[in-house]
Amino acid sequence: MNDITDEVKPTEVIKDAAISMRGLTKEFGEMIAVNQIDLDIKKGELFGLLGANGAGKSTIIKMLTTMITPTSGEARVWGYDVAKERKEVRSSIGVVFQDPAVDGMLTGRENLDFHGRMYGMDASCRKARIAEVLDLVDLTEKAEVRMQDYSGGMKRRLEIARGLMHYPHVLFLDEPTIGLDAQTRRYIWQYIRNMNKELGVTIILTTHYMEEADFLCDRVAIMDNGKIVALDTPEHLKDLIGSETITLETVEGKDALMQILQSFPWIKSINASNGTIELQVDHAQSRIPEIMLEANRNSAVITSVSLHKPTLEDVFLKYTGRKIRDLPGSGSSMANMMFRGRG
Amino acid sequence: MIKDLYAIYSIWLREMLRFFRLKSRLFGSIASPFFFLAFLGMGFGNGASLPGIPPGIGYVSFLTPGIIGMTLLFSATFAGLSVLWDREFGFLKEIMVSPVSRIAIVLGRTAGGLTTGILQAIIIMLSGILLGMKVPSLQGFLLSLVFMVLIATTFIGLGLAFASKMEDMSGFSLIMNFLIFPLFFLSGALFPLDRFPPVVKVLAYLNPLTYGVDGLRYSLIGASAFSPAVDFVILGSSCIALLSLGAYLFDTTEVN
Structure with missing residues (x-):
C-alpha cells in the first residue's frame, strides 16, 4: 500500500489562482506540521482539505489567513504574499474559525456591526449588508438576541454570515460543521453551496468528515502527516478505487450461479467464499x-444483495493506510469537543 | 488612517457595551475601592491628622486620591488583561484577522480601558467628597484628570504586556497577588511613604503608581511629597514605556 502514499504527482500550475502555495512549510519545534506543500486553488472553486486531526489542515489555514507565519516556502492569497502583505491578504479574505469567535455579550447584529466597522464599512453600507447576510443564513429574527443565548448551529451560521459580510474574495471555513447535529450540518452545507454557486465566492474548507468533502467540494486534497497524498475531484478520486461491489448471499445453487455469472463480460472479477459471492461491477445498480x-432462472436462492459504492473513506484508506475513524481525536463529537483547536 | 480611527472607535464601543452590560463587573470593580475608602476613612476619621500627613489634612482627604489610584490600577490592569478573555473565548482571532493595524487595536483597547477606569475613579472621588474630602477646584479637578489618564494608560500597557505573553488565565491570580496588590500597597495610597523602612521605600520609589497617587494628591488636596512636575515627568515616562512595551508584545503575539 505504501507505493502510492510516498509522492503525489506534481500538481498542475493554475494561472491567476485564488491561492497558490509553493514549498509551504510550518514547523513547531521538532514537529513538521506542514511539509513542502505545492498547491493552487482556482478562483470560484469550492476546495476541500480532507484529513484527520493533526494532518496539518488547520495549520495551512492559519498560515493562509496570516494568523501564523510560515517557517519556509511561500503562499499567495488573491495575489498577495501571506508573510509580507498581511493587510492586503486580510482585506481579501473572510474566515470562519474552528472554534466560535463571537462576543457572547453582544447581539448578533452588534457582532456583525463590529465586524463591518473593522473592515471600514460605513454605517449605511453596514446596515444594508447586515440585513442581507442575516437573511442568507436565516437569522434575521435572532439579530437582537445576545450571542451567548445562541445554539452552536446558530453561532456557526452567524459566523458564516460575518465571514461574508465584507465581500471577501476568498472564504476560509475551518471545520464548519464540527460538533453540529446532522440536521444543522445539512443546513450549513446548503448555505456553503449557495455562497459558492450563487455569489461566486472562492471557498476553502477543512474537514475530517468524508461525506462533507464529497457532497460539497469541487476538488479535494487528502492530507496526511503534513503532506498532500491525493488531489482531485471527489469523483475521480473514487474512480481510482475502482468499480462498485455487489455482494450476494446464497443458500442454494451457488455453483450454477457462479458459472452463469462468469460468462457475463461486464463482471470484472468474482470472489466466492462460503455462501457469499462478491462481484466487481461498473454501474452496479x-x-x-x-x-x-x-x-x-437457475433456481439459485439469494437471501440478500448489498451494493457498496466507493466512498472518499475508501480513498482515504487507500492513500493513508488507515481509516479516518481509527485515528485519535476524530471520533465522537465529545472527543472533538475535548480536542478542539488542536487540529 | 481613517479606517484605523474607525476601528479604534469600534473596539472602544465594544468595550463600552460590554462594560455596561456586565452589571456584576461594574459593581464588583467599584465595590472594593469603595469599601477601602469608606471603612478606612470612617475608622480613622477625618478629624485628627495622622503622623506623616501634612497638618490640616484629614485622613479621608489624604486617602481619597490614593483610592482613586487604586481604582485606576485595578481597572486598567484588567482592561489590559482582558485580551486574555478574548483569547479564551476565541474573539481575539476575529480581531487579529481583520485588516486593522495592531497599533489601532491597542489604542482602541486603551481608549476603552481609559473611559471605564476614569468613570469609576470619578465615582470614587464623589464618594470621597461625601465622606468629607473638600470639593476640589476646577483647575485641580482638570489636573487630576491628566494624572488619571497617565495612571490608567500605564497599567493598561502593563496588563497588555502580560496578556500578550500568557497562554491562558492560569497566571491571573499570580499577577493579582504578586504584582497588583504590592503595587497598590507600595504606592503610598493608604499612608505616607515615610512610614516605610528605607529598603521598602526604594521599592515604593520605583513604583509608577507612587507618582500617580502623589500627583492626584497635589491636584485634589494641594499637598504632595514630590513636586507635581516630578510626578508628571516620571509617570509620563513610565506611561510611554509600558504602553510601548505592551503594544510591542501584543504586536508580536501569534494567535493559535
Whole structure:
C-alpha cells in the first residue's frame, strides 16, 4: 500500500489562482506540521482539505489567513504574499474559525456591526449588508438576541454570515460543521453551496468528515502527516478505487450461479467464499435486476444483495493506510469537543 | 488612517457595551475601592491628622486620591488583561484577522480601558467628597484628570504586556497577588511613604503608581511629597514605556 502514499504527482500550475502555495512549510519545534506543500486553488472553486486531526489542515489555514507565519516556502492569497502583505491578504479574505469567535455579550447584529466597522464599512453600507447576510443564513429574527443565548448551529451560521459580510474574495471555513447535529450540518452545507454557486465566492474548507468533502467540494486534497497524498475531484478520486461491489448471499445453487455469472463480460472479477459471492461491477445498480433474473432462472436462492459504492473513506484508506475513524481525536463529537483547536 | 480611527472607535464601543452590560463587573470593580475608602476613612476619621500627613489634612482627604489610584490600577490592569478573555473565548482571532493595524487595536483597547477606569475613579472621588474630602477646584479637578489618564494608560500597557505573553488565565491570580496588590500597597495610597523602612521605600520609589497617587494628591488636596512636575515627568515616562512595551508584545503575539 505504501507505493502510492510516498509522492503525489506534481500538481498542475493554475494561472491567476485564488491561492497558490509553493514549498509551504510550518514547523513547531521538532514537529513538521506542514511539509513542502505545492498547491493552487482556482478562483470560484469550492476546495476541500480532507484529513484527520493533526494532518496539518488547520495549520495551512492559519498560515493562509496570516494568523501564523510560515517557517519556509511561500503562499499567495488573491495575489498577495501571506508573510509580507498581511493587510492586503486580510482585506481579501473572510474566515470562519474552528472554534466560535463571537462576543457572547453582544447581539448578533452588534457582532456583525463590529465586524463591518473593522473592515471600514460605513454605517449605511453596514446596515444594508447586515440585513442581507442575516437573511442568507436565516437569522434575521435572532439579530437582537445576545450571542451567548445562541445554539452552536446558530453561532456557526452567524459566523458564516460575518465571514461574508465584507465581500471577501476568498472564504476560509475551518471545520464548519464540527460538533453540529446532522440536521444543522445539512443546513450549513446548503448555505456553503449557495455562497459558492450563487455569489461566486472562492471557498476553502477543512474537514475530517468524508461525506462533507464529497457532497460539497469541487476538488479535494487528502492530507496526511503534513503532506498532500491525493488531489482531485471527489469523483475521480473514487474512480481510482475502482468499480462498485455487489455482494450476494446464497443458500442454494451457488455453483450454477457462479458459472452463469462468469460468462457475463461486464463482471470484472468474482470472489466466492462460503455462501457469499462478491462481484466487481461498473454501474452496479442497473446490473442487479439482471443478476436476480439469472439466479431465478437457475433456481439459485439469494437471501440478500448489498451494493457498496466507493466512498472518499475508501480513498482515504487507500492513500493513508488507515481509516479516518481509527485515528485519535476524530471520533465522537465529545472527543472533538475535548480536542478542539488542536487540529 | 481613517479606517484605523474607525476601528479604534469600534473596539472602544465594544468595550463600552460590554462594560455596561456586565452589571456584576461594574459593581464588583467599584465595590472594593469603595469599601477601602469608606471603612478606612470612617475608622480613622477625618478629624485628627495622622503622623506623616501634612497638618490640616484629614485622613479621608489624604486617602481619597490614593483610592482613586487604586481604582485606576485595578481597572486598567484588567482592561489590559482582558485580551486574555478574548483569547479564551476565541474573539481575539476575529480581531487579529481583520485588516486593522495592531497599533489601532491597542489604542482602541486603551481608549476603552481609559473611559471605564476614569468613570469609576470619578465615582470614587464623589464618594470621597461625601465622606468629607473638600470639593476640589476646577483647575485641580482638570489636573487630576491628566494624572488619571497617565495612571490608567500605564497599567493598561502593563496588563497588555502580560496578556500578550500568557497562554491562558492560569497566571491571573499570580499577577493579582504578586504584582497588583504590592503595587497598590507600595504606592503610598493608604499612608505616607515615610512610614516605610528605607529598603521598602526604594521599592515604593520605583513604583509608577507612587507618582500617580502623589500627583492626584497635589491636584485634589494641594499637598504632595514630590513636586507635581516630578510626578508628571516620571509617570509620563513610565506611561510611554509600558504602553510601548505592551503594544510591542501584543504586536508580536501569534494567535493559535
